[in-house]
Amino acid sequence: xxxxxxxxxxxxxxxxxxxxxxxxxxxxxxxxxxxxxxxxxxxxxxxxxxxxxxxxxxxxxxxxxxxxxxxxxxxxxxxxxxxxxxxxxxxxxxxxxxxxxxxxxxxxxxxxxxxxxxxxxxxxxxxxxxxxxxxxxxxxxxxxxxxxxxxxxxxxxxxxxxxxxxxxxxxxxxxxxxxxxxxxxxxxxxxxxxxxxxxxxxxxxxxxxxxxxxxxxxxxxxxxxxxxxxxxxxxxxxxxxxxxxxxxxxxxxxxxxxxxxxxxxxxxxxxxxxxxxxxxxxxxxxxxxxxxxxxxxxxxxxxxxxxxxxxxxxxxxxxxxxxxxxxxxxxxxxxxxxxxxxxxxxxxxxxxxxxxxxxxxxxxxxxxxxxxxxxxxxxxxxxxxxxxxxxxxxxxxxxxxxxxxxxxxxxxx
Numbered sequence: 001x002x003x004x005x006x007x008x009x010x011x012x013x014x015x016x017x018x019x020x021x022x023x024x025x026x027x028x029x030x031x032x033x034x035x036x037x038x039x040x041x042x043x044x045x046x047x048x049x050x051x052x053x054x055x056x057x058x059x060x061x062x063x064x065x066x067x068x069x070x071x072x073x074x075x076x077x078x079x080x081x082x083x084x085x086x087x088x089x090x091x092x093x094x095x096x097x098x099x100x101x102x103x104x105x106x107x108x109x110x111x112x113x114x115x116x117x118x119x120x121x122x123x124x125x126x127x128x129x130x131x132x133x134x135x136x137x138x139x140x141x142x143x144x145x146x147x148x149x150x151x152x153x154x155x156x157x158x159x160x161x162x163x164x165x166x167x168x169x170x171x172x173x174x175x176x177x178x179x180x181x182x183x184x185x186x187x188x189x190x191x192x193x194x195x196x197x198x199x200x201x202x203x204x205x206x207x208x209x210x211x212x213x214x215x216x217x218x219x220x221x222x223x224x225x226x227x228x229x230x231x232x233x234x235x236x237x238x239x240x241x242x243x244x245x246x247x248x249x250x251x252x253x254x255x256x257x258x259x260x261x262x263x264x265x266x267x268x269x270x271x272x273x274x275x276x277x278x279x280x281x282x283x284x285x286x287x288x289x290x291x292x293x294x295x296x297x298x299x300x301x302x303x304x305x306x307x308x309x310x311x312x313x314x315x316x317x318x319x320x321x322x323x324x325x326x327x328x329x330x331x332x333x334x335x336x337x338x339x340x341x342x343x344x345x346x347x348x349x350x351x352x353x354x355x356x357x358x359x360x361x362x363x364x365x366x367x368x369x370x371x372x373x374x375x376x377x378x379x380x381x382x383x384x385x386x387x388x389x390x391x392x393x394x395x396x397x398x399x400x401x402x403x404x405x406x407x408x409x410x411x412x413x
Contacts, residue, residue: 008193012258015194016201019262023205030206033199037263040196043189044268047182049142051271052292053154054179059285060158061172068399069155069289076290076395080298081334083238083387087230087300088333091307092326094226100218100308101315151292186271193255197262204264204374216372219312223376226304227383235300235390242397246390248411252280253389257382264374266381270295277389281407282396290395294388301383302350305376306333309351310358313365325360332357 022029060069095101133148135141141149161168232246239246250257253276256269270291277287310329314321321329332354355363396402407413 009254009258011194012197015198016262019198019201020205022202027206030203033202036199041265041268047271049145049150051182052150056154056288057158059288061161063285072289079391084303087303088307088330091304095308095311098222100222101312147292148296193259200263224379227379242394260381260385261378264377266385277392280410281403282392283401286396286401290392299384300387301380305380313361
């Protein structure tokens with residue numbers, strides 16, 4: 001019994017249950033719970049930029065061959081595009097089949113809350129987005145925790161170090177030691193994970209209440225079911241094709257999954273996920289390139305949520321979308337789902353920009369979703385996390401950068 005209580009995943013499960021009970025019985029705890037949750041997530045965010053930078057630099061510099069770096073990046077982006085497009089299509093198919101929006105009335109909603117989202121969506125500019133990827137000030141990129149900008153700078157820095165040949169070895173050894181320091185700090189912070197999970201769940205339940213779920217229970221059920229099927233059917237098929245066990249992989253990263261469940265933030269598990277994938281047998285260079293890029297371009301859960309939300313709102317307003325319109329929606333979401341990477345509330349911003357482009361579904365309908373979005377964010381974040389881990393293993397295996405012996409030892413084969 002003592003051994004079970006000592007496991008982090010068990011502690012997080014207990015914390016989530018206690019958080020739900022605290023939110024239900026003492027709704028006034030929500031503001032305090034939010035402070036606890038945000039404090040924990042900030043501790044994790046503090047480490048994200050330096051860990052990503054060091055992991056990528058060390059991986060690329062040790063790899064040496066920049067053609068291989070380009071090949072890994074190219075494979076990752078191709079995989080991201082195929083799988084996220086498939087996720088969008090699955091979301092559309094399920095929403096059309098189940099029809100979660102039928103019978104939902106557009107009333108008693110806060111339409112004013114949509115105004116800010118519309119303004120943010122209007123501010124999305126594709127030229128600015130691509131220009132934003134290139135950092136104008138690397139210190140500012142680290143300060144803001146901009147993953148894409150840190151990724152670009154780390155690739156260039158790693159290339160610069162690799163060109164130094166033997167002269168760069170002392171620098172690499174120093175960076176290796178610094179990276180170990182950050183991972184040691186992460187281990188200390190992770191001991192507070194149950195506290196962060198408790199705060200996140202208590203805030204969600206206390207602030208929004210379980211009553212908010214009742215009108216949109218069908219949509220929530222569809223979203224959770226679709227993501228469950230996507231993980232075990234689509235990602236399961238990919239895992240079988242590349243000859244690794246999805247179930248053993250999920251069991252190995254269960255701490256990170258439960259952490260995301262409790263905090264509703266996939267970022268909270270990012271540093272830990274990178275470390276776990278290396279333990280699972282993926283090379284540092286592949287982990288360093290695929291995971292950070294995946295957090296911007298491989299959002300499987302978000303893609304499913306977006307496509308289902310568009311069809312849901314069409315059904316609420318009685319808009320009968322043609323096949324051509326739905327194909328157009330797929331094309332738009334393939335692009336827009338990448339356009340708000342790293343922006344707070346990006347799901348709503350992307351949804352608003354998509355509805356604006358389609359021009360057949362009222363953007364005001366977003367007000368219906370605001371109340372329950374927090375309850376679906378866990379499913380999105382967990383699916384994104386699992387999908388990025390699978391992508392990393394796939395790319396590592398295709399590049400022969402996967403240690404089978406390490407994998408078998410990690411999962412107990």
